[in-house]
Amino acid sequence: MSVLVFTENWDGKFKKVSFELVSYASKIAEMLNTQTVALSIGNVQDDELNSLGKYGADKIVSVNNEKLNILDNQAYTSVIAQVAEKEDAKVVVIAQNNMGKALAPRLSVKLKAGLGAGVSKLPSSVEPFTIFKKVYSGKAYSNVVIKSDVKILTLAQNSFEFEENPKSPAIETFEPTIGEIKTNVEEVEKQSGQLLLTDAEIVVSGGRGMKSPDNWGPIEELAGVLGAATACSRPVSDEGWRPHGEHTGQTGKIIAPNLYIALGISGAIQHLAGISGSKCIVAINTDKDAPIFEAADYGIVGDASKVLPELIQAVKDVK
Amino acid sequence: MKILVCISNVPDTTTKAKFVNDNTAFDTTGVQWIINPWDELALTRAIELKSDAANSIENITVITVGAKDAEPTIRKALAIGADDAVRIDAEPKDAYFVAAQIAEYVKNNPFDLIFSGIESADHNGSAVGGMVSEFLDIPSVSAVSGVNIENGQVKITRDIDGGNEQVTAELPVLTIVQKGIAKEPMIAAMRGIMMARKKPLNVVAPVEVEALTEVVNYEMPQPKPPCKMVDPENVKELVDLLQNEAKVL
Ligand SMILES: Cc1cc2nc3c(=O)[nH]c(=O)nc-3n(C[C@H](O)[C@H](O)[C@H](O)COP(=O)(O)OP(=O)(O)OC[C@H]3O[C@@H](n4cnc5c(N)ncnc54)[C@H](O)[C@@H]3O)c2cc1C
Ligand SMILES: Cc1cc2nc3c(=O)[nH]c(=O)nc-3n(C[C@H](O)[C@H](O)[C@H](O)COP(=O)(O)OP(=O)(O)OC[C@H]3O[C@@H](n4cnc5c(N)ncnc54)[C@H](O)[C@@H]3O)c2cc1C
Numbered sequence: 125m126s127v128l129v130f131t132e133n134w135d136g137k138f139k140k141v142s143f144e145l146v147s148y149a150s151k152i153a154e155m156l157n158t159q160t161v162a163l164s165i166g167n168v169q170d171d172e173l174n175s176l177g178k179y180g181a182d183k184i185v186s187v188n189n190e191k192l193n194i195l196d197n198q199a200y201t202s203v204i205a206q207v208a209e210k211e212d213a214k215v216v217v218i219a220q221n222n223m224g225k226a227l228a229p230r231l232s233v234k235l236k237a238g239l240g241a242g243v244s245k246l247p248s249s250v251e252p253f254t255i256f257k258k259v260y261s262g263k264a265y266s267n268v269v270i271k272s273d274v275k276i277l278t279l280a281q282n283s284f285e286f287e288e289n290p291k292s293p294a295i296e297t298f299e300p301t302i303g304e305i306k307t308n309v310e311e312v313e314k315q316s317g318q319l320l321l322t323d324a325e326i327v328v329s330g331g332r333g334m335k336s337p338d339n340w341g342p343i344e345e346l347a348g349v350l351g352a353a354t355a356c357s358r359p360v361s362d363e364g365w366r367p368h369g370e371h372t373g374q375t376g377k378i379i380a381p382n383l384y385i386a387l388g389i390s391g392a393i394q395h396l397a398g399i400s401g402s403k404c405i406v407a408i409n410t411d412k413d414a415p416i417f418e419a420a421d422y423g424i425v426g427d428a429s430k431v432l433p434e435l436i437q438a439v440k441d442v443k
Numbered sequence: 444m445k446i447l448v449c450i451s452n453v454p455d456t457t458t459k460a461k462f463v464n465d466n467t468a469f470d471t472t473g474v475q476w477i478i479n480p481w482d483e484l485a486l487t488r489a490i491e492l493k494s495d496a497a498n499s500i501e502n503i504t505v506i507t508v509g510a511k512d513a514e515p516t517i518r519k520a521l522a523i524g525a526d527d528a529v530r531i532d533a534e535p536k537d538a539y540f541v542a543a544q545i546a547e548y549v550k551n552n553p554f555d556l557i558f559s560g561i562e563s564a565d566h567n568g569s570a571v572g573g574m575v576s577e578f579l580d581i582p583s584v585s586a587v588s589g590v591n592i593e594n595g596q597v598k599i600t601r602d603i604d605g606g607n608e609q610v611t612a613e614l615p616v617l618t619i620v621q622k623g624i625a626k627e628p629m630i631a632a633m634r635g636i637m638m639a640r641k642k643p644l645n646v647v648a649p650v651e652v653e654a655l656t657e658v659v660n661y662e663m664p665q666p667k668p669p670c671k672m673v674d675p676e677n678v679k680e681l682v683d684l685l686q687n688e689a690k691v692l
Contacts, residue, residue: 134604197573197583220569222602225561226585226619229573232539238655239538241568254659259566263460266566267659306582306613310598314606323604326691350692368623374456374564375480376622383691393457404689406681407670417670422684426675434678442682442692 126161126183127153128213130204131176132223136168140323141219141279143179147286148246148279149217150180155250161185161211162293163204165192173295180289183296185211191302194309195223201230203300208235210298213274220278221322228278237274244283261374261397281322282380282401321370324353326383327402329372331357331395333388333409333428337365342432343387349439355379357389373398387428391416408432444592444614446489446503447554449545449571450520451479451563452513462661469565469661476516480628481560483523487625488590489558490524498592502526506548508541510534514644521639522631528644536654538566542574543652549579555614556597561586561621572619582612588623 129149131142142162150160159182164173166188173184185207191199204227208216216231218224220242232239240255248254252269255277259266321327328347330340340354347354354370361371372379374394380401387408389395396419399405407420408431417423424431454474461470478486486505493500505520506529507513517528531544549557559572576583588607589600599610599618631639673681686692 197576197585198580201577222586222604225569226573226583229538229542229568229570230577230583232570232655233542233574233577236655239568239570240656241538241570257567259661260454260458260460261456261564261567262664264462265662265664267662269657269659270655271657272655307584307616308611309608310611311609312603312606313608320605371622383685383689397456404685404691406685419667420670421667421689422673422681423670424673424675424678424681431675431678435681438679438682439692441679442686 125156125158125214126211127156127158127215127217128208128211129160129162129181129217130227131162131164132219133164133166133168133172136166137172138168138175141221141281142176144284144286145217145219145279146176146179146181147289148284149215150289151246152215152217153180155247156214158214159183161213163187163207165200165203170295174293177291177293178288179286180291181293182291184293185296185298187298187300189300189302191305194307195226196305196307197226197230199302199305200227201234202303204231205234206300207298208274216274216276218276218278220280224278228276232276235274235276236272237276238270238272240268240270240275240277242280243277244280262400280380280401282382282403321353321355321372321377322379324379324381326350326352326385327355327379327381328352328385328387329355329357329389330360330366330387331389332359333390334360335388339429340366342429342436346385346432346436346439349436349443357395386416386420387432389416390414391419444498444500444555444595445553446493446500447549447557448482448486448489448503448505448520448525449557449559449575450482450486450505450507450517451560451565451571452476452507452509452516453479453564456480456564460663466660466662467658476513478516478520479560479563481562481620483628484625485558485560485620486520486523486525487627487629488620490629491625492590492592504529504554506531506545508533508535508544508649517644518639519631521642521644522635523629524635525642527642529647530644531647531649533649537656538568538570538574539656540652540654542571542578544649545571545575546578547650548647549575553615556590557615557617559617559619561619572617576617579615579617581615581617583617583619584610584612585619587618587620590618590620590624
């Protein structure tokens with residue numbers, strides 16, 4: 125038996141989330157007294173594959189097949205299922221991101237394995253197998269028992285601090301059977317050069333209190349000195365002040381950076397639904413009663429246009 | 444072409460979450476129920492597609508798995524512009540149970556294009572759409588921010604890290620939609636509300652399926668310590684706190 129973890133790479137380099145997943149999976153493997161097997165799909169060199177050992181992978185199964193160059197959910201699901209069966213996986217760990225949301229539910233049906241979607245902690249018990257996840261967009265949490273023999277867990281973003289747990293993993297290549305591919309990618313459009321909002325450790329975000337799109341210069345400057353991505357509230361993107369890709373909240377991107385700085389954002393519940401997973405929230409707002417201060421860890425009651433230049437200077441001083 | 448839109452009946456997004464029976468059940472007292480926001484946008488897009496005769500869409504059906512109290516929500520979908528509705532008469536137990544019910548219905552009543560939302564505002568599973576497609580063994584495309592029809596072919600925009608892809612798929616296909624699929628949810632007009640009363644709402648008996656998960660109980664988030672206020676004249680202190688106390692810089 126084993127705990128299987130589905131890793132993701134970008135042009136042959138593992139994404140940070142893959143190390144989180146392996147670390148998380150290896151902790152569950154300890155609870156179950158079994159080994160951690162990591163599955164890698166794509167053209168990843170042995171050196172890079174080995175790096176998963178650092179976080180607790182005992183074995184790595186590498187699949188490199190050109191039919192998998194595009195994400196076809198059916199084909200990917202079938203490959204993960206084949207490896208899960210071959211490795212007698214009792215738990216499969218996947219990221220709760222675009223890819224994970226596309227694959228984990230399909231895998232759940234294919235393996236008849238209950239899905240714990242968006243877990244943020246280790247299971248509180250393995251017998252019965254009890255997970256903890258957010259419900260009602262973070263307004264509450266639930267403890268859920270997964271009753272099936274095989275379990276699938278998707279790990280919420282940035283919810284688990286990975287630790288080193290060095291192993292010297294065996295690498296095995298595997299040739300899966302891949303059926304007919306029924307989807308086709310006709311065109312790819314990429315905006316390059318920008319830090320991905322969902323990947324960023326620090327996010328600087330502006331709301332309607334910024335008054336005008338002309339006032340975004342200092343927000344971008346602060347993001348620049350912090351190595352941060354920029355975001356905004358929904359009205360700001362609705363007004364066309366900022367691109368839609370920056371809108372965070374229930375109907376926009378859901379992010380969980382280490383630090384979220386909200387400037388001129390009131391903190392509506394729908395906005396908070398997208399940012400409440402942040403480790404630390406800073407609010408800068410002229411209204412001391414703005415609800416954002418209830419969600420924030422640190423706050424300044426003040427005018428963003430006055431505070432921003434000082435904040436930029438103060439950060440520059442310590443960097 | 445026939446379209447199916449999956450509709451989850453959820454508490455209004457501003458509802459405070461409260462629980463009863465020793466924190467084992469959601470307290471529905473005073474709750475306003477709405478169409479899950481993603482599903483409302485999916486329905487909006489379906490209606491937009493149908494309004495272009497060139498797309499030759501015969502019918503838009505909405506489906507929900509839920510008890511009788513889900514009917515006002517599904518009626519609202521009819522008022523907005525769906526042609527007919529299906530309610531599978533069962534308390535939804537978990538995503539697997541719900542998906543199995545929808546898939547069973549679709550096996551007997553085929554559709555070409557099925558929409559589901561990326562996430563239901565209650566249990567936040569992001570699961571039902573993908574599960575339905577696997578039960579039916581049909582292709583699915585997730586993270587969808589656009590659906591168009593060109594010469595009978597469904598063209599799907601899928602968001603990827605830092606960009607998007609144009610995807611085509613064999614029909615039937617299930618698309619799991621998110622931000623971008625439609626601009627604003629369509630609102631029911633008076634005429635729509637009148638017409639909705641006459642549109643068919645078929646109540647279908649559920650099939651026997653065992654849920655794979657079960658909620659033990661609910662917890663409220665840990666109350667967080669109050670926000671530490673920093674003097675606007677002393678912004679340096681904020682940076683110091685972020686660096687040395689929160690350790691996030
Ligand atoms: C179904 C639904 C879904 C929604 N989804 C989202 C979502 O995903 N994301 C989202 O953001 N919203 C969403 N909303 C909208 C949400 O309810 C709020 O309307 C929105 O978040 C408010 O944006 P804001 O904070 O920028 O603006 P406002 O609420 O107008 O707040 C502006 C704030 O700026 C402060 N301010 C003014 N001047 C200054 C100054 N000089 N310096 C500093 N502060 C100043 C004010 O005190 C105020 O608190 C949704 C709403 C609905 C109904
Ligand atoms: C009173 C009540 C109690 C409930 N108790 C539980 C519980 O204890 N445990 C539990 O897991 N669920 C419970 N549910 C069911 C829950 O509402 C969902 O239907 C189901 O669990 C799927 O949730 P999800 O978060 O995984 O949905 P997601 O997978 O996030 O939903 C994605 C999409 O799937 C479609 N969809 C989801 N649910 C339905 C549906 N019912 N009918 C049609 N389409 C749908 C929608 O298009 C939605 O946008 C309860 C519902 C009610 C009304």
